[in-house]
Amino acid sequence: DHMGGIRTYAHEGATIITHQHNRSYYQEVLRARPWLLKPDRYSLFPPEEWSEGYVFETVSEKYVLADDSRRVEIHNMQGLNHVEGMLAIYLPEDKILIQADLYSPPIPGTAARQPSNSNLNLYRNIQRLKLDVETIVPIHGRPGSMSQFVEYLGK
Incomplete structure (x- = not known):
């Protein structure tokens, strides 16, 4: 998809x-x-x-697209059970991470599920890459804050 x-x-x-x-x-x-x-x-x-x-x-691990005003970083997400070779996009000026299938914020008013291995792996990759993330944008779902993600994980 x-x-x-x-x-x-x-x-x-x-x-x-x-x-x-x-x-x-x-x-x-x-x-x-x-x-x-x-x-x-x-x-x-x-x-x-x-x-x-x-x-x-x-x-392989990182690819950068940049001009005089914007930088887009493409990072390999390591250690996934979901798929090998998945990439995430990081917009450093906006502190936005765009990713697919690793995390979607729970729908308001519904009980949150237990964090999955993919959720935990996304967190480990953010830490490993030292990304300063404020917003996580899933391909499927709505954006959520990094603080909401960390709280969801119980970190």
């Missing part, structure tokens, strides 16, 4: 950034071959040559 539209973005010339562990899978998904049931732009209008297919950047 996190790769929806990747072939369209690649077709439009977007640079694809992923962890090096995912490279071969992404290459398979981005092969210029027809998708017969629901053809997408990439299969309807394939690149003329394989080398023109897409721009690919891989991350």
Whole structure:
């Protein structure tokens, strides 16, 4: 569910950034071959040559995108049971961490579940990377504060 539209973005010339562990899978998904049931732009209008297919950047531990006014850090989340090669985005100026599947704040008015291994692992990665996080933004769910996350974990 996190790769929806990747072939369209690649077709439009977007640079694809992923962890090096995912490279071969992404290459398979981005092969210029027809998708017969629901053809997408990439299969309807394939690149003329394989080398023109897409721009690919891989991350090992950290990747930084920056200009004169903004810095975006992409970090590998280590030690996950959920998946190998998951990345999180950190916006240092805003103190925002964007991540998928590792934590979503409990819905107000509902009983909080026990913290999962993924929740604890996210906390360990934030500590390991020394990220100064104020807000955690999940891909699925609503944003929450770091203090709310720490309280949820019982730290």
